Amino acid sequence: MSEAPGKLIPRSQLAKIVLIPILMFGFGFALVPLYDVFCDITGLNGKTGRIEASAIDANQVDTSRTIEVRFLANTASGLPWSFEPVIKKMSVHPGQVYEAQYRVRSSADIVTTGQAIPSVSPGLAAKHFNKTECFCFSQQKLNAREQRDMPLRFIIGNDIDDKIEQITLSYTFFSVDKG
Amino acid sequence: MTTATTHDDAHDDHGPAKGLMRWVTTTNHKDIGTLYLWLAFIMLLTGGSMAMVIRAELFQPGLQFVQPEFFNQMTTLHGLIMVFGAIMPAFVGLANWLIPMMIGAPDMALPRMNNWSFWILPFAFTMLASTLLMEGGAPAFGWTFYAPLSTTFAPESTDYFIFAVHLMGISSVMGAINVIATILNMRAPGMTLMKMPLFVWTWLITAYLLIAVMPVLAGVVTMMLTDRHFGTSFFDAAGGGDPVMFQHIFWFFGHPEVYIMILPAFGIISAIIPTFARKQLFGYSSMVYATASIAILSFMVWAHHMFTVGMPVAGELYFMYATILISVPTGVKVFNWVTTMWKGSMTFETPMLWALGFIVMFTIGGFSGLMLGVAPVDTQYHDTYFVVAHFHYVLVTGALYSIIAAFYYWVPKWTGNMYNETHGKIHFWWSTISVNVLFFPQHFVGLAGMPRRIPDYSLQFAEFNAISSIGGFAFGLAQIFFLYIIIKTIKGGKKATDKVWEGATGLEFEALPSPPPYHSFNTAPEIK
Numbered sequence: 188m189s190e191a192p193g194k195l196i197p198r199s200q201l202a203k204i205v206l207i208p209i210l211m212f213g214f215g216f217a218l219v220p221l222y223d224v225f226c227d228i229t230g231l232n233g234k235t236g237r238i239e240a241s242a243i244d245a246n247q248v249d250t251s252r253t254i255e256v257r258f259l260a261n262t263a264s265g266l267p268w269s270f271e272p273v274i275k276k277m278s279v280h281p282g283q284v285y286e287a288q289y290r291v292r293s294s295a296d297i298v299t300t301g302q303a304i305p306s307v308s309p310g311l312a313a314k315h316f317n318k319t320e321c322f323c324f325s326q327q328k329l330n331a332r333e334q335r336d337m338p339l340r341f342i343i344g345n346d347i348d349d350k351i352e353q354i355t356l357s358y359t360f361f362s363v364d365k366g
Numbered sequence: 367m368t369t370a371t372t373h374d375d376a377h378d379d380h381g382p383a384k385g386l387m388r389w390v391t392t393t394n395h396k397d398i399g400t401l402y403l404w405l406a407f408i409m410l411l412t413g414g415s416m417a418m419v420i421r422a423e424l425f426q427p428g429l430q431f432v433q434p435e436f437f438n439q440m441t442t443l444h445g446l447i448m449v450f451g452a453i454m455p456a457f458v459g460l461a462n463w464l465i466p467m468m469i470g471a472p473d474m475a476l477p478r479m480n481n482w483s484f485w486i487l488p489f490a491f492t493m494l495a496s497t498l499l500m501e502g503g504a505p506a507f508g509w510t511f512y513a514p515l516s517t518t519f520a521p522e523s524t525d526y527f528i529f530a531v532h533l534m535g536i537s538s539v540m541g542a543i544n545v546i547a548t549i550l551n552m553r554a555p556g557m558t559l560m561k562m563p564l565f566v567w568t569w570l571i572t573a574y575l576l577i578a579v580m581p582v583l584a585g586v587v588t589m590m591l592t593d594r595h596f597g598t599s600f601f602d603a604a605g606g607g608d609p610v611m612f613q614h615i616f617w618f619f620g621h622p623e624v625y626i627m628i629l630p631a632f633g634i635i636s637a638i639i640p641t642f643a644r645k646q647l648f649g650y651s652s653m654v655y656a657t658a659s660i661a662i663l664s665f666m667v668w669a670h671h672m673f674t675v676g677m678p679v680a681g682e683l684y685f686m687y688a689t690i691l692i693s694v695p696t697g698v699k700v701f702n703w704v705t706t707m708w709k710g711s712m713t714f715e716t717p718m719l720w721a722l723g724f725i726v727m728f729t730i731g732g733f734s735g736l737m738l739g740v741a742p743v744d745t746q747y748h749d750t751y752f753v754v755a756h757f758h759y760v761l762v763t764g765a766l767y768s769i770i771a772a773f774y775y776w777v778p779k780w781t782g783n784m785y786n787e788t789h790g791k792i793h794f795w796w797s798t799i800s801v802n803v804l805f806f807p808q809h810f811v812g813l814a815g816m817p818r819r820i821p822d823y824s825l826q827f828a829e830f831n832a833i834s835s836i837g838g839f840a841f842g843l844a845q846i847f848f849l850y851i852i853i854k855t856i857k858g859g860k861k862a863t864d865k866v867w868e869g870a871t872g873l874e875f876e877a878l879p880s881p882p883p884y885h886s887f888n889t890a891p892e893i894k
Contacts, residue, residue, distance in 0.1 A: 196475050196547050204546050207574075208539045208581045215585025215615060219600060222611045229678075263604065304603045311678065361604025 229314070248282040249345040255279075256343075258287060259357035266362035267295045268329070273336065281345035284319065289337045289358065293329040300328045301360040308355045315344035316354065326363055381884050390485070393477030394884065395462045396780075401484050402459025406769075407849070409451030409491065414842050416444040421804075421838035423821050424831050437821035438506035439498065445509025446527075449627065450534045451491055453761065456769045457630040458483075458541045461569050463780065465545060467874035467882060468563045470554025470891045475547035483540035490533035497523035508819055510620070513601035513612035517593045524594065528587045535580040542576035545569055554873075556893030560651065563872050567654050568633030571661045575622045575629070578665075583619040586612065610675060617668035625664045627761060629657055631728075631768030632699055635721050637872070638775050639703050642718035643710030644869040649702040656695035663692050673744045682741040689739035693732065700729055715867070716790030720771030723798050724764060731759025734809065749819075752812025758805045763798075770797075770848070777855055778862030779874055782881035785855040793851060796844040803837030 256279055258272035273288035293299055303323040307313040318324075322337035329335065343354070382388050382397065392398060419440045423431050432440070462480065466473055474480050497504040502521035505511065516524060549570045553562070562570075589600040589612075599605020601612045632653075640647045647653065670689045673682060703725055712718070734756040738747055747753060770793075778784050807830040812818075816827045823831065862880045874882070877891045 196551050200550065201543075201547060204543050204577065208543075208577045211578050212581035212585055215582040216589075218582075218585075218615050218618065219589075219611065222608070222614060302604055302606075304606075310676070359603070361602075363604060 247345055248280055250280050252281055252345075252349075253278050254281065254343060254347070254351065255353045256285075256287075256341075257353065257355045258289070259355060260289060261357065261359040262301075263359055263361045266299065266301050266360055268293050268299070268301060268360055270358070270360050279343060281315075281343045281347055284340055284342045287339045287341070289322065289339060290334065291327065291329065291337060291360070292334040293332055295329075296331045298328060298330055300326050300363050302326050302363050303358045303360050306357045306359070308357070309351060312343075312347060312351050312354045315347040316356070317342050317344060323358060327360075391481070393473070393481050395466050395474045395477070395480065396882070396884065398474075398480050398484050399459045399462030399464075402455045402462060403773075405484075405487060405491075406452050406456035406459060407852070409447050409455065410766075410845065411849070412495070413444050413447035413452055414845060416440045416447070417838065418842050420444065421835040424823070425835040426832070427823050427825055427828050429822055432821070434821045435503060435506060438508075438819065439504040441819050442505050442508055442511075443494070443498070446494065446505075447491070448761070449509060449623070450531075451487075453627045453765045453769070454538060455487060457569075457572070457627070457765075458538075460565075460630065460634070460769070460772055460776075461541075461545055464776065464874065465548055465566055465569060466552070467878060467886060468566050468872055469549065469552060469557055470873050470877070470887050470893065471548060471552035472885060472887050474544050475552055476544045479540050480544050483537045483544065486533050486537050490530045490537065493526050493533070494530040497521075497526050500526070510616060511587075511590070512616070513590065513593070513609045517590055517601055520594070525591065528591050531587045532584055535584040538576050538580045542573035542580075545573040546577070549573075554887070554890040554893055560654070561893065563633070564636035564647070564650070564653055564657075565630065565633030568629040568636075568657050571657050572626050572629045575626050575661055575664070579619045579622040579626075582615065583623075586615045586619065589615075610672075613672050613675060614669070617671045618665075620671065621668040622661075622664045624757075624760075625660055627765045628728075629660065631724070631765050632657060634768045634772045634775075635703060635724055636699075638717050638721040638771055639706050639725075641775075641867050641869040641871070642715060642721075643707045643712050645706055645710040647702070648705040648708075649698070652698055653702055656698040659695040660692060663688065663695070667692065670739055670741075670744075673741045674748045686739060686741040690736060693736055696732060700725060700732075715774075716785070716787060716794060717771050717775035719791065719794045720767050720774060723794065724767040724771060727759055727763030727767070727798075727802075731756055731764055734759065747812065749817055750812040751808040751816045751818055754818050755805050755808035755812055758808070762805070763801055773852070775867075776874075777852075778866045779878075779880050779882070781856055782862055782879075783855050783857075783859035784862050785851055785859065789847075789851050789854075793844060793848055796847065797841060800837045800840035800844060804834055804841050805837070807831075807834045807837075 255276060257276045258274070260270045260272055262268050262270050268291055270289065270291045273290055277285060277287060279285050291301075303321075305321075305323050307316050318339065318341045320338060320340040322339065327335070327337070341356075382392070382394065389397065389401060392401075419432060420437065423429070423437055462474065465471070500521075500523040502523060505516070505521065505524050505527045507515040507520060511527075549562070549566060559567075589598070592598040593600050593602060593607075599607040601607050601609045603609065636647055636653060667685060667689045669677060669681065669685045673685070677685075714722075734752065738744055738753065738756055774785060774790055811823075811827045811830045811834075814827065816823050816831075864879045865875050866880060867875070870876075873887075873891060873893075878886050
């Protein structure tokens with residue numbers, strides 16, 4: 188054809204139509220931080236919070252309520268570690284800081300590194316489950332056959348839902364070594 | 367809006383170039399439409415053969431013909447090829463053929479891009495199919511490719527799958543841009559938006575869905591690629607990522623995608639029913655608004671695919687109500703079609719049969735969809751054959767039936783030849799009986815708890831699976847018969863009149879001969 192119909196199309200309009208898919212490609216990636224923010228605000232997905240020790244008000248302890256916290260530990264495949272809580276459960280009051288211990292032992296003959304990922308059940312308790320110190324804040328590097336006790340200091344916010352009487356805290360160690 | 371192009375006289379009515387290069391270099395919307403439709407048909411037979419392997423294996427309990435690994439590759443490729451290779455290209459092919467003729471335009475707005483968006487598809491599907499020959503086999507994680515199955519535990523060939531999906535996405539986006547630019551700019555004078563045939567309307571809305579969600583699909587496979595090779599952890603909990611997020615992003619694409627595969631079908635049915643009922647379509651503007659509502663709602667319901675993944679009750683309730691809300695605009699459409707036929711002078715030529723088959727069986731698929739949308743019962747139905755039955759009713763007897771209906775309705779216009787009416791009717795009844803033998807029993811085994819994507823099953827499902835397989839083979843054979851009908855109609859047959867059907871309306875029937883000239887509407891037609 189001597190005259191391409193394309194010449195009739197206003198370039199500005201075309202630019203707008205082309206811009207939509209480009210923006211939506213970016214939006215696909217923007218969903219990743221949006222997802223994290225959404226889970227953080229709603230406390231969904233068992234993502235626990237972190238709180239500075241200085242930010243805790245010691246007078247806020249609610250001794251009228253007792254919540255049972257159970258500790259679980261798992262190791263993902265590919266990491267030759269045995270990992271378990273030192274005490275399996277604790278009874279705690281909202282607003283007070285507690286310390287728990289986890290014990291990890293490497294059965295590898297080389298240095299191995301792992302990262303613990305927390306998960307809280309029921310999911311809606313996660314927003315109120317805050318930690319001042321946790322081995323999950325950083326990667327753990329274990330020498331060959333090393334054993335280590337790792338502390339966890341946590342506080343349950345006293346604005347937690349009245350209906351929650353039991354919380355299960357689960358950690359899974361994943362290997363972060365390459366290969 | 368601008369007027370359609372006036373044409374240089376010296377170029378009037380030249381035919382296509384000769385030889386094979388005609389098809390490679392063509393920028394003609396009719397040629398490209400034909401290419402798309404043939405690609406879709408070849409892919410239908412390819413994906414269909416894979417379905418035959420699946421049904422042969424499931425004919426009896428136990429493992430007979432293939433190993434579980436290969437079975438999983440078959441279900442995965444069957445799904446991908448049917449969705450991206452058969453249904454979507456067939457609708458793009460119909461859009462290419464019909465939209466310019468329906469709105470009085472000489473061609474698509476961006477003809478060279480049109481050529482490109484077709485020609486990357488054969489490469490995409492060659493890449494995808496080549497994974498079958500690779501060490502470690504083809505992708506075997508289902509067409510939904512959930513992480514970490516598709517990242518940490520996937521075969522090496524997954525990278526070919528990722529790039530194939532990228533190419534398909536680029537092709538779809540370019541095709542959609544072309545459709546939008548054509549419809550917005552190239553309508554004949556007087557063809558206002560609310561005078562456009564519904565096929566054009568539904569495609570305009572589909573094209574917006576495509577440019578909105580195909581890039582999200584491209585994004586999610588890109589994240590898979592970087593997770594697999596470049597050390598990111600989008601979907602890997604060990605690095606702070608989340609596999610559940612994969613499902614959210616995938617279904618944010620995936621749910622609008624299912625409407626991409628059904629909205630053009632609504633447009634086709636809205637063209638065929640009035641022709642053979644010899645009445646105007648009932649509720650034209652409500653059809654347009656219903657289509658737009660379905661499109662908007664489709665972005666807000668994605669997590670109903672994930673009811674069993676873990677969600678707070680509030681989330682389940684929201685996604686349940688939003689999902690069920692979609693049945694309102696969809697119901698508007700079904701009632702409008704039925705009302706169009708009410709007291710009409712109906713005749714039952716082949717396209718009408720396929721369209722009626724669509725309405726009845728798509729509605730069955732819609733009802734099982736309503737059941738699946740109810741969160742508390744979805745816990746039982748999730749990942750069973752009930753889901754398989756549901757989406758095959760909406761995609762085979764829905765989308766595919768509408769495409770076949772469109773073929774019979776417009777092929778006399780395209781080729782100038784009538785198909786053989788007896789053959790068409792045999793094709794319809796053969797397909798309709800066999801497709802119900804194929805998919806209806808799957809509702810029962812699904813409700814009884816048979817999981818999908820499993821090559822073996824317990825003995826109590828044996829009878830229904832045997833029946834289903836027999837239906838499957840018969841339905842497959844019917845489409846070979848369809849191939850014969852297609853070739854025979856292209857080669858010759860009774861000459862079609864310009865109007866083709868007594869009750870036909872629209873520019874393609876009223877203002878163009880059968881077959882239409884290679885370049886139609888070089889001068890814009892008058893719209894009354």
